[in-house]
Amino acid sequence: MYLCFSDAKESCMIELKRFVFNAFQVNTYVLSDETGECVIVDAACSVTEEQETLERYIRTHSLRPVRLLSTHAHVDHILGNPYIVDHYGLKLEGHFDSKIYLDHASQFAFSYDLPLTRVEPVSRQLNDGELVRFGNSTLKVLYTPGHALGSLCFYAEKEAFVITGDVLFRDSIGRTDLPGGDYEVLRQSIWEKLFVLPENTIVYPGHGPETSIGREKTGNPFVAIG
Template identity: 50%
Template sequence: MKVTCLTFNQFQENTYLLYDDTKECVVIDPGCYEKHEQQQLKNYIEQNNLKVVRLLNTHCHIDHVLGNKFVADTYNVPLEIHKDDLQTLRSVPAYAPVYGFPMYQEILPEAYLKEGDTIKFGNTELQVIFAPGHAPGHVVFYNELKKICIGGDVLFQQSIGRTDLPGGDFDTLIQSIKTKLFTLPDEVTVYPGHGPETTIGYEKKYNPFLR
């Protein structure tokens, strides 16, 4: 499995494309809003002969969902989120103009993810892990074979997700990290929603929020 990160919008949000030798691809948290960002995503998919088969959100804050409709419409794939983040998604149109995204187009999920689900594409499988705290319905996606975790805004390099947004809770987030992420092997690479990748072992040792 290959992981490609494209960084979009004013929040410097990491959009991930995961694919394997079959060329089947999942798009996670598309943050592409501007036309040139959408074209960048499209160009990468075309240049690598990828077939988009799933559209997934780790959670539904505005910076992670700006490109949902573009991906869904362009590649004819339904949006999949955790049900507990539906209200988070539904709230986006009300505040999008204030954040400088007046052309945001809403799309609602056609399927829901839950703890323990397996996302299959090509010869690859991702495990869905429920990790709330930053957002009520936050999930992460874990590939055991390659020891890769697409972590959204739960855990960052020497930091954690903010908990001052609606539905956020600091204690819940810390519990999610300790019981859901820190139980993964130390060598697991975490690809976060912002900033550079890190590893579980590194964060156990150096993250000031989790010592």
């Protein structure tokens, strides 16, 4: 789908493609613009068939992956990183607090029966407020801990959408019972970083369908206004 709410089409045209990968039904997003450059967010492809699906989309649209971004490092969100790193020569960008999950990813993968060939470390930290650029496009990094340590969201201000990982879902929020989870911290992240965005901002979560900031602000049973 094309996301553009400005007349200046050439300066604001991000195409967002969603894939649903692995047993945990993780949303992997490919964002591209008119230059052909693209970024991959949460490469969750876990088996050859899923890797080929992603690769085919990139190839048939003549895209050039230039960055690999991570919202957080729970094992279901990182399974495809080795493939992307090897295939496109990218390095993983995320938050260094992800290390605790990456260090234990093999154990988690084993206990959930997920195929994990290798664990890619975060090579470069993305900090709150930093701008992630690709092609003619820009994403703003939002630091949003609470579901996981080092959770990040990626906000496309011009195109009015935000990728929220497992922080905010349609009618739900991320669980806080896993290591590093904290409900009050998560609530604060949502209110201070996400609910301050314009209400028409489309939310693309790490699992499930999209929603909007306005919808969740008024109707989300976990964090809406009372």
